[in-house]
Amino acid sequence: xxxxxxxxxxxxxxxSMSGADQTEALLMGGESxxxxxxxxxxxxxxxxxxxxxxxxxxxxxxxxxxxxxxxSDEAIKKVIQDAMLIAENQQENPDFxxxxxxxxxxxxxxxxxxTAECSPDFRAEYVNKILKATKAKGLTGSGKFETNAMExxxxxxxGVERYTKxxxxxxxxxxxxxxxxxYSMSSSIDVNKIPVDDILKESIEIAEMGKxxxxxxxxxxxxxxxxxxxxxxxxxxxxxxxxxxxxxxxxSFLIGQIGKKVVGENVTMYDDGLxxxxxxxxFDFEGVSKRKVVFFExxxxxxxxxxxxxxxKEGKESTGHSLxxxxxxxxxxxxxxxxxxxxxxxxxxxxxxxxxxxxxFWYTNPMDPRRAIITGMTRDGLFLIENGKITRPVKNMRxxxxxxxxxNNIIELSKDKKIVYDMSSITVPYARIKEFTFTSKxxx
Amino acid sequence: xxxxxxSALLAAKRAGASYADVRIVQREEESISTKNGAADAxxxxxxKGFGVRVIANGGxxxxxxxxxxxxxxxxxxxxxxxxxxxxSKTKIADAKIAKVEIYQDKVPQPVKINPFDVPLSKKxxxxxxxxxxxxxxxxxxxxxxxxxxxxxxxxxxxEGAYIEQERIVSGAGISAVATDGKEIQVRSYPTSFGxxxxxxxxxxxxxxxLVSHAEETAKQAVALLSAKQCPSGKxxxxxxxxxxxxxxxxxxxxxxxxxxxxxxxxxFAGTSFLTPEKLGTFRYGxxxxxxxxxxxxxxxxxxxxxxxxxxxxxxxxxVKNGIFVGYLNSRETSAKLNLEPMGAMRxxxxxxxxxxxxxxxxxxxxxxxxxxxxxxxxxxxxxxxNKSWSIDQNRLNFQFGAEMGWEIKNGKIQGIxxxxxxxxxxxxxxxxxxxxxNKDFWHVWGVPNCGKGEPEQVxxxxxxxxxxxxxxxxxxxxx
Numbered sequence: 001x002x003x004x005x006x007x008x009x010x011x012x013x014x015x016s017m018s019g020a021d022q023t024e025a026l027l028m029g030g031e032s033x034x035x036x037x038x039x040x041x042x043x044x045x046x047x048x049x050x051x052x053x054x055x056x057x058x059x060x061x062x063x064x065x066x067x068x069x070x071x072s073d074e075a076i077k078k079v080i081q082d083a084m085l086i087a088e089n090q091q092e093n094p095d096f097x098x099x100x101x102x103x104x105x106x107x108x109x110x111x112x113x114x115t116a117e118c119s120p121d122f123r124a125e126y127v128n129k130i131l132k133a134t135k136a137k138g139l140t141g142s143g144k145f146e147t148n149a150m151e152x153x154x155x156x157x158x159g160v161e162r163y164t165k166x167x168x169x170x171x172x173x174x175x176x177x178x179x180x181x182x183y184s185m186s187s188s189i190d191v192n193k194i195p196v197d198d199i200l201k202e203s204i205e206i207a208e209m210g211k212x213x214x215x216x217x218x219x220x221x222x223x224x225x226x227x228x229x230x231x232x233x234x235x236x237x238x239x240x241x242x243x244x245x246x247x248x249x250x251x252s253f254l255i256g257q258i259g260k261k262v263v264g265e266n267v268t269m270y271d272d273g274l275x276x277x278x279x280x281x282x283f284d285f286e287g288v289s290k291r292k293v294v295f296f297e298x299x300x301x302x303x304x305x306x307x308x309x310x311x312x313k314e315g316k317e318s319t320g321h322s323l324x325x326x327x328x329x330x331x332x333x334x335x336x337x338x339x340x341x342x343x344x345x346x347x348x349x350x351x352x353x354x355x356x357x358x359x360x361f362w363y364t365n366p367m368d369p370r371r372a373i374i375t376g377m378t379r380d381g382l383f384l385i386e387n388g389k390i391t392r393p394v395k396n397m398r399x400x401x402x403x404x405x406x407x408n409n410i411i412e413l414s415k416d417k418k419i420v421y422d423m424s425s426i427t428v429p430y431a432r433i434k435e436f437t438f439t440s441k442x443x444x
Numbered sequence: 445x446x447x448x449x450x451s452a453l454l455a456a457k458r459a460g461a462s463y464a465d466v467r468i469v470q471r472e473e474e475s476i477s478t479k480n481g482a483a484d485a486x487x488x489x490x491x492k493g494f495g496v497r498v499i500a501n502g503g504x505x506x507x508x509x510x511x512x513x514x515x516x517x518x519x520x521x522x523x524x525x526x527x528x529x530x531x532s533k534t535k536i537a538d539a540k541i542a543k544v545e546i547y548q549d550k551v552p553q554p555v556k557i558n559p560f561d562v563p564l565s566k567k568x569x570x571x572x573x574x575x576x577x578x579x580x581x582x583x584x585x586x587x588x589x590x591x592x593x594x595x596x597x598x599x600x601x602x603e604g605a606y607i608e609q610e611r612i613v614s615g616a617g618i619s620a621v622a623t624d625g626k627e628i629q630v631r632s633y634p635t636s637f638g639x640x641x642x643x644x645x646x647x648x649x650x651x652x653x654l655v656s657h658a659e660e661t662a663k664q665a666v667a668l669l670s671a672k673q674c675p676s677g678k679x680x681x682x683x684x685x686x687x688x689x690x691x692x693x694x695x696x697x698x699x700x701x702x703x704x705x706x707x708x709x710x711x712f713a714g715t716s717f718l719t720p721e722k723l724g725t726f727r728y729g730x731x732x733x734x735x736x737x738x739x740x741x742x743x744x745x746x747x748x749x750x751x752x753x754x755x756x757x758x759x760x761x762x763v764k765n766g767i768f769v770g771y772l773n774s775r776e777t778s779a780k781l782n783l784e785p786m787g788a789m790r791x792x793x794x795x796x797x798x799x800x801x802x803x804x805x806x807x808x809x810x811x812x813x814x815x816x817x818x819x820x821x822x823x824x825x826x827x828x829x830n831k832s833w834s835i836d837q838n839r840l841n842f843q844f845g846a847e848m849g850w851e852i853k854n855g856k857i858q859g860i861x862x863x864x865x866x867x868x869x870x871x872x873x874x875x876x877x878x879x880x881x882n883k884d885f886w887h888v889w890g891v892p893n894c895g896k897g898e899p900e901q902v903x904x905x906x907x908x909x910x911x912x913x914x915x916x917x918x919x920x921x922x923x
Contacts, residue, residue, distance in 0.1 A: 029510075034899050035530070038708045042531040046899065047507040047523060048795045050493065066488040069510045082488045089564040091483045091572065120505075120530035128534055142710040144898045174711045181710070250584045250623045326485030328477060362714075363834045367845050367865065367921075370628050375843050375921070377836040379714075398834070398841055398867070400921045439921045440867055442841035443717075 001030060001116070002051070004163045007153035010053065010071050015157050017073075018080050020057035020087065022099045023157045026285060026324060027053050027071075030150035030165075031116070035123040038142040040131050042124060056325055057083040058099060061092040065326050097312035100286040100322075102159035108274070108282040115167035115191040116149035122191075123147065126171065130200045134175050139207055143173040147191055154287035162287040168279055169194055170421060173203040174380060179444070180213065180393060182206030183228065183360050183380035187279055187421035206359055206381040213393035216384065218438040222355030222411075224348055224385070230428045231420035232361040233374060233403045234269075234336060238424070240369050242271075242295050243321070243331045244310035251369040253404055257301045263407035265299040266341065271333040273320065277417065278335040279425040283320060290320040290335070296407075307331035332424070340429035341413030348412050348432045350388040356436075357383040357390055361399070372403040377442070397438040409434040449600040451514035452496045455521035457602060461498035461528065463541065464521065465601035467752060468494040468512065469794040472560065477589040478571040481579065484587075486564070493794035496524040502538030503531030506797040541775035542785050544755050546605050551749040553610040555645030559592035562646045570654060571618070577658035578620045582666035584628070585621040589638055590614075590649060591892070605754040613745065613904065614648045615641030615892060618658060622665035629668035629862060631847055633657040635686035636829050641745045641890030641904065664848060667860060674849050674864040676920030680824030681866055682817050682913045687846050688807065689889040689907035690830040695870040696728075696735050697805040697905065699839035700762045700770070701788075701896075702777040704800075712898045714837025717870070718768055720781060728768040729874030732810055735763035737772055738908075739787060739803035745890030746804035746906035748790075753798060755787035762805070766875070774800050792901035799897045804888060806908035810880025817879045817913045819855040825919055826850040826857065827864045835870075843867040843921065866919045873914060881910035 002010075007027050014025035029051025036044035054067040057080065064086030068079040123145045134141035151165040171194045172185035184202035186194055225233075239246065246252035254262065273281045273290030283289045286308055294302040306314075307322030307330050321331035349357065359381025367373045378396045385391065414430035449466050456464035470492040477484045494517065495508035505528025507520045571588035578586040595611040617639015619632040634640045634652060642648050683691060699716040703709055718726070729735075739747045739757035750756055753775050762770045771781075772788040777800065791798040818826065832845035849864030850857050888908040895902055 032899070033527075036711065036898050037534065038710055039536070039706070041534045041536045043504065043708055044797060044799075044898070045503070045505055045527045045531040046797050047527060048899075049509040049511070049520075050795050051510060052489075052491070064486060067491075068489070069491050069493065079490075086486045086488060086564060089568065090486060091568060093482050093484075095482070120527045121533075124530040124533045131534055140707065140710075142707065144711055146899075172711060176707070176710055250621065250628050326477075326487055328485060362837055365832050365834045367832045368627070368863070370623075370626075375832065375834045377834065377841065379837055396836060396841075398836075398843055400843070440841060440843070440918075442836045442838070443869070444836075444838055444840075 001149060001151055001165065007151060008161065008163055011153045011155040014055055014076055014080065015155055017076055018057060020059055020084060022058035024056040024099050025053065025155055027051065027153040030148065032148045034144055034146045035127055036144045037127050037131065040135055040141050042127060045120065053079065054324060055079050055083045057087050059087045061094065061096045062087045062090040063093055063096060064090055095309055095313045099156045099158055100160050100288050100308050100318065103289060105289045107163050109165050110189050110280045111165040112167045112190040115147050115169050115189065118147040118191050126196050129196055130173050133200045133204060137204060139204065140176040141173065142176065146170045156287065160287040162283050164282050171196060171199055173199050175203040175207040177207050177211050180207050180210030181380045182210060187419055189279060209383065210381050210393040213395045215395045215441055218397055218440055220435045220437050222352055223433045223436040224352065224355065224357045225431045225433060226359050227418035227428045227430060228360045228420055229358045230431050231426035232364055233406055234426055234428065236364065236366055236372060236374050237403055238333050238336065239329055240366060240372055242333050243304050244306045245331060247304055253370060253372055254301050254304065260301060261299045262301045263296050263299050263404065264410050266410050266413060267296050267299050267407050268339040269296045270294040270337055271305060271335050272337055273335045275335065275337055277337050277427045278419060279421050281334055284322040285324040286322040288318045288320040288322065293319045305331045305333050334424040336426045338428040340415050340417050343412045343414050345414050345430045348414060348430060349385055349390060351412065351432065352385040353387060355385045357385055367400060373400065374403060375400045395444060396442050398440045399437060400439040401437045406433055445598050447514045448494055448512060448517045451517040452521040453600065453602050455518040456496060456498045456525055459522050459525035461500045461525050463499040463602055464496060465599065466494055466496050467794060468598040469595060471593060471595045473593045475591045476567055476571065477587065478575050479587050480585060481572065481575055483568050495794045496521045497797055498524045498528050499539050500525045500528035501532040502535050503528045504539055505531060508795040539776060540779050542779040544775060544785050546603050547750065547754060547756065548606045550608045551610065553612050553643060555612050557646035559614050559646040560594060574618045574654045574658040577655065578662035580662050580666065582622045582669065583620050583662050584623045588618040590616040591638065599752060599754055601754060607750045607754055609749050612643060612645060613641060614644050614646060615639055615890060616649050616652055616654060618654050618661060620662040620665040622669050624669045627669065629665050630831065631661045631665040632829055633661045635889060636831065636847065638892060641892045643743045643745060643747060668848060668862045671860045671862040674825060674861040674920050678916050679919050680821045680913060680915050681917045681919060682824065682826045682911055684826065684828040684911050685887050685909055686829045686889055687827050688909040688912055689891065690833055690844060692805055692807050692907045692909060693891060694833060694835045695839060695842055696762060697802040700772050701800045702771040702773040705771065706777055706780065713896050717838045717840050722768055724769055726768040727766055727875065728763045728871055729766045730877050731766045732880055733763055733766045733874055733877050734761065734808040736760065736806050736808060737762055737803050738806055741804050741888060744804040744888045744906045745892065745904045746802055751787040751789045752791050753789045755785050758786045760786050772800050772802060790903060792903060796899065796901045799901065801903045802894065802905040804906040804908060807880065807912065809883040809886045809910045812879045812881050814881050814885055814911050817881060817911060818852055818857060820879060820913065821852045821855060824852045825861065825864055826852055840870050842870065865921055866917050867921060868917055873917065876915045876917065877912055878915055879913035885910035
């Protein structure tokens with residue numbers, strides 16, 4: 001790791017060497033390790049040390065960006081020149097007002113030394129624990145165990161100066177039998193808090209329960225979605241609906257609906273980068289502190305996330321949701337959290353007369369962005385529930401359903417939630433949905 | 445470069461590696477995007493780094509760094525061996541790689557116009573001219589983009605390989621999004637998700653002529669708003685180039701990847717229905733379906749001279765006369781099934797370990813014209829340019845949506861329809877193929893965004909296709 005002092009020195013050096021009206025320097029990188037396993041052994045085990053210095057210069061309303069992975073004076077001089085050349089050849093961006101304005105804020109860190117220094121032997125030990133359990137049951141283990149340490153330093157010529165260091169770890173287990181598969185995963189900033197026993201138990205149980213599935217006919221079913229399945233659906237709202245760009249570009253179903261009831265009264269959902277229920281991020285990639293943004297409060301549409309470009313144009317403050325700029329997906333919610341209910345997963349299952357328990361969705365994509373209609377497959381566990389009990393595994397099916405309908409059809413939410421993390425986090429409970437449309441089936 | 449290579453290979457050997465290779469990649473990229481009359485994001489980047497891949501005590505290890513010095517190379521090689529030794533703690537058998545011919549070669553890529561010599565102002569001007577033309581009533585978002593990259597890659601192995609390759613890629617596209625306040629419709633040229641890409645210079649952008657196609661693109665997006673909904677039911681369909689390219693990609697390219705077949709991608713991308721006992725016997729499609737994996741097509745995005753294991757580019761059949769006959773493989777997976785390595789191992793950049801990737805996966809041309817395909821349809825839909833895609837993890841059940849459709853009645857094109865989509869089971873679909881257009885209609889489409897692997901790697905692949913007809917397909921799911 002480069003450390004606070006040296007990182008800030010590099011980004012401030014960029015500012016001192018730039019002659020632009022406004023300049024922003026973002027240094028981001030760290031060390032990442034991933035131990036991948038399949039067929040009951042470690043088959044892919046990789047490490048990476050990587051840093052990028054990105055420079056954004058502003059001349060009037062002309063913006064240029066360039067990046068490099070060399071921090072020498074000559075490299076910094078060239079990266080500024082490259083960015084300036086772009087700005088000079090650029091058209092004015094009428095939406096641009098300013099880079100981020102400075103604020104009084106404390107630089108929080110979410111860094112666990114044990115995660116950052118996790119050795120290949122430590123990762124192999126955890127993986128071996130899973131593989132021993134899968135082999136003992138005659139099953140096949142696959143998955144990944146990932147540990148990352150990252151630091152972010154940002155400074156701009158208006159006075160923004162931020163630094164943080166972060167760690168994440170993720171353990172995922174996909175267990176296979178000849179006719180089924182089971183899934184479990186968990187992420188934490190602290191590698192010691194990864195519940196390896198729970199992960200192997202859940203993935204093995206689902207794989208065993210799923211053996212020898214039979215087909216049922218597609219159609220409308222009541223469903224219980226695990227947090228993995230629900231998070232997969234909600235992930236599409238992040239870019240289609242819950243940000244200021246989507247509001248402007250016409251894909252968001254919230255256009256003209258702020259203040260109105262758009263989803264069920266039992267839905268309260270927000271983004272909060274500093275919550276204990278997420279993989280935290282203290283500020284965004286422009287150096288703006290993360291604000292809590294409420295999307296739905298008891299079903300009523302409240303707000304969407306902003307970066308400086310989308311906020312300043314509307315005379316608003318950025319909510320701290322910029323991705324590294326320039327970026328066609330910015331602003332973007334990185335820490336979505338849905339409030340849970342009062343039920344347990346078991347109670348929810350016991351309340352279903354006939355329905356399906358969905359462990360996970362896969363390969364989901366929008367069919368109709370404005371109506372948030374998504375298609376995708378079930379994967380790694382699909383079970384029929386009859387008279388309050390899981391009775392048998394069924395073969396995977398394709399769904400085609402609107403996420404808006406899903407959020408309007410929630411009957412019950414569990415008290416327990418899970419953080420589902422893949423670059424950004426979505427923390428959601430189990431959900432019982434009144435009616436969910438499956439449109440075709442497959443052979444396994 | 446030589447110092448880094450020697451330092452890494454020597455350190456790996458000293459630390460106990462039985463095999464090692466090192467890959468150094470230097471890359472320059474430029475991306476330009478415009479939106480609604482203004483340059484939206486323009487970015488230039490330069491990067492370099494190296495990765496060391498080893499086998500030690502029968503386990504695989506890989507490590508990489510952005511610091512390109514001989515001292516760092518030694519450190520990274522040592523770490524790769526430590527990682528490999530950790531892997532070996534769970535080994536069932538020692539990792540083995542098939543023997544291949546060892547090459548020393550240097551392969552530059554000549555282009556007519558170096559895209560990095562073309563002034564930025566000229567590139568922006570083309571996109572903004574197209575943008576201006578697309579600014580018609582009903583259009584809410586106009587987008588354009590150009591992407592260029594130039595790469596110099598050095599591959600060296602403990603077996604004596606030393607290969608240097610240059611790779612220059614250009615790509616561009618435009619799109620228009622129309623809305624009436626209730627729905628949105630999109631049209632793209634020449635295809636969606638960033639347009640078409642090839643291993644060519646700026647001459648590709650000139651050939652595309654984005655400006656001349658801007659008006660039709662915008663008008664079609666607006667026209668789709670008031671077009672009738674695509675009908676649902678079983679009917680014939682004809683898929684045009686980019687939509688068919690996606691069909692080949694998802695339902696033939698991915699299932700033929702031998703790492704998927706052998707379960708190595710089970711945790712993320714999934715497995716494959718094309719299991720080893722099907723090789724040489726399984727009827728994948730009708731007799732006229734011939735699919736090749738060809739990394740030798742000049743200028744195709746999925747092509748190269750050598751893959752990232754130093755295997756020379758090849759052309760092989762995956763499907764011949766409808767029968768499944770070949771896999772995309774690596775030195776390790778080919779050894780497991782006693783197959784010949786065909787050179788499909790590639791890494792996204794220096795910081796990734798190579799995995800099996802598509803090269804150029806092509807539906808070989810047939811003998812019809814597009815008109816003849818249409819004339820053979822009593823009732824059906826012609827579909828063009830992909831909008832939405834999804835397929836199960838064994839690559840059987842798929843559902844794809846296209847930007848635009850044309851209704852066909854009694855062998856003649858009628859009006860346009862919106863939201864066309866179709867669904868099916870891979871082999872049933874390809875067995876229903878009864879007509880493929882000839883080589884005059886054939887184009888190799890570049891797909892720059894194929895995702896696979898953990899950590900995820902985005903790869904540039906391509907698909908040569910000419911329009912093809914499929915009988916009795918389930919069309920439409922939206923109510």
